[in-house]
Amino acid sequence: MSEAFFEVEGLNTWFFTRMGIFKSVRDVSFDLRRGEVLGIVGESGSGKSVTGMSIMGQVEEPGRTVSGSIRLDGEELTSLSFEDMRRCRGRRIAMVFQNPLMTLNPLMRIRDQMYEAISEHESVSEDEMHQRCLDALRAVGIPSPEERLTAYPHELSGGMRQRVVIATALLLNPDLIIADEPTTALDVTIQAQIIHQMRRQIDERGLGMIWITHDLATLSELADRILVMYAGAMMETGTTAEIIGSPRHPYTSKLLESVPSRNVPGEKLRQIRGTMPSLLSLGAGCPFMGRCEHATDACARGVPERMFSQTHRVWCHHPLEV
Ligand SMILES: Nc1ncnc2c1ncn2[C@@H]1O[C@H](COP(=O)(O)OP(=O)(O)O)[C@@H](O)[C@H]1O
Ligand SMILES: [Mg+2]
Numbered sequence: 001m002s003e004a005f006f007e008v009e010g011l012n013t014w015f016f017t018r019m020g021i022f023k024s025v026r027d028v029s030f031d032l033r034r035g036e037v038l039g040i041v042g043e044s045g046s047g048k049s050v051t052g053m054s055i056m057g058q059v060e061e062p063g064r065t066v067s068g069s070i071r072l073d074g075e076e077l078t079s080l081s082f083e084d085m086r087r088c089r090g091r092r093i094a095m096v097f098q099n100p101l102m103t104l105n106p107l108m109r110i111r112d113q114m115y116e117a118i119s120e121h122e123s124v125s126e127d128e129m130h131q132r133c134l135d136a137l138r139a140v141g142i143p144s145p146e147e148r149l150t151a152y153p154h155e156l157s158g159g160m161r162q163r164v165v166i167a168t169a170l171l172l173n174p175d176l177i178i179a180d181e182p183t184t185a186l187d188v189t190i191q192a193q194i195i196h197q198m199r200r201q202i203d204e205r206g207l208g209m210i211w212i213t214h215d216l217a218t219l220s221e222l223a224d225r226i227l228v229m230y231a232g233a234m235m236e237t238g239t240t241a242e243i244i245g246s247p248r249h250p251y252t253s254k255l256l257e258s259v260p261s262r263n264v265p266g267e268k269l270r271q272i273r274g275t276m277p278s279l280l281s282l283g284a285g286c287p288f289m290g291r292c293e294h295a296t297d298a299c300a301r302g303v304p305e306r307m308f309s310q311t312h313r314v315w316c317h318h319p320l321e322v
Contacts (some may be wrong), residue, residue: 004031006176006208011068013047013054022279024050024063026232032176032208037199039223039240040212041255045276047232048212052178055210056095057085072175091121094169098181100161103168104153110164111149117168136167141197159190166194170201180212195222217259220244225311228252231276231287233303238312248308248319251288286316294318 013025025047032038040048053059055070057077070077072092080088089095097103105113114133118124124132130149137145140163153161162182169177179198183191199222202209211222219226219240226243228235228251236249247253254272274291285300286292292299296317303315 002033002035004033005073006032007069007071008051008055009069009071011051011054011065011070013050013059013063013065013068015063017062020280023282024232024279025054026282028068028227028229028232028234030227030234030237032210034175034206034208035202036225037202037209037211037223039219039226040210040229041214041216041219041226042229042235043255043272043276044214045231045279046229048214048229049180050232051229052095052180052210052212055178056089056093058089087121090117090174091172092174093176093178094172094174096162096165096169096177096179096182098184100158100165101153103165104161106153108152109149110151110153110156114149114164114168114171117171121172132171133167136170137164139170139197139201140167141193142167159186159194162186163194163197166198170205173205174207176208176210178210178212181214182211183218184213184215191218192221198222215259216244216255228255231282232279233287234315235288236312236314236316238309242309242312246322248306248312248314248322249288249316250292250294250318250320253320254291294320 009029011025011028015022015024028051030038040051042048050059054065059065065078077085077088111133115129118129118132133149134145137148142148142160142163148156156164183194195218211219213219223240225237225239227237228243228249230251236243236247236252243252244256247256258272272291277287277290284302286303289295289299298317304317306314306316306319308314
């Protein structure tokens with residue numbers, strides 16, 4: 001297996017509010033190889049988006065990345081100047097959000113927005129920009145791309161808009177794409193099509209991708225490895241087969257149980273009992289202990305890291321037997 005080109009180590013991002021310090025990302029580490037998709041999964045509020053924004057260097061006030069290292073091809077991103085980081089965003093790292101309307105300007109034709117994305121980083125002829133846009137739109141399965149280029153965002157369906165955003169992210173051939181719940185708002189069939197096209201682009205272009213979702217089911221077809229987060233911390237990480245086939249953390253197992261089976265129509269999403277603890281008052285213990293059937297007194301005192309394979313690691317006193 002090739003070397004990791006992207007590494008996050010000991011990332012901590014906190015929000016300094018009047019109520020106190022919300023420790024949204026606590027000691028998160030992972031790496032990524034080219035052609036690989038890492039899925040980051042967890043319930044709402046577990047720190048997934050803040051992890052993505054930390055990598056982009058775009059955590060908003062009153063938040064700050066207080067420690068940690070983020071390296072792309074060995075280059076430390078946390079010490080880049082504002083201007084260098086701006087150049088890095090878009091060209092080397094692109095981000096796709098859940099709501100395409102956050103990225104698309106409603107008053108501009110698709111073509112002009114895509115041209116702008118290119119010309120912000122490179123100077124190329126209009127002919128070449130045109131060709132690149134068509135290629136990118138085709139790559140994500142957009143039919144009649146010529147016509148879409150002259151459309152305004154509101155003239156496209158939600159699924160088409162999200163494809164346009166993904167195509168725009170691909171325009172500059174980045175090394176890494178961070179996609180934050182990009183298909184959550186779309187129906188299951190469209191989700192599956194986009195996921196299929198993304199997988200192909202990743203394989204063909206050899207780029208790395210971080211796919212953030214609260215839905216483990218979307219990862220089974222797409223991700224090579226999965227990181228399970230809870231209350232800002234890593235709970236378990238492993239290959240997709242390890243996480244979905246033999247989860248060791250009680251939290252991962254609960255997450256899997258809450259995935260509705262696609263072949264039972266009308267089945268409701270089962271919620272995990274209890275709620276996440278406040279990020280203001282987290283101690284050294286396991287953040288999941290209050291909701292965990294296996295918890296003992298030991299869980300209040302630190303969390304040991306257990307290795308089950310070269311790739312499979314769990315932070316838990318009482319990992320499940322398989
Ligand atoms: N702008 C903010 N100000 C204060 N706290 C924030 C802000 N953004 C995020 N947080 C805190 O970080 C936590 C994790 O947020 P987030 O990464 O968005 O969760 P996820 O994407 O996993 O649903 C939130 O529950 C909240 O406590
Ligand atoms: Mg989020």
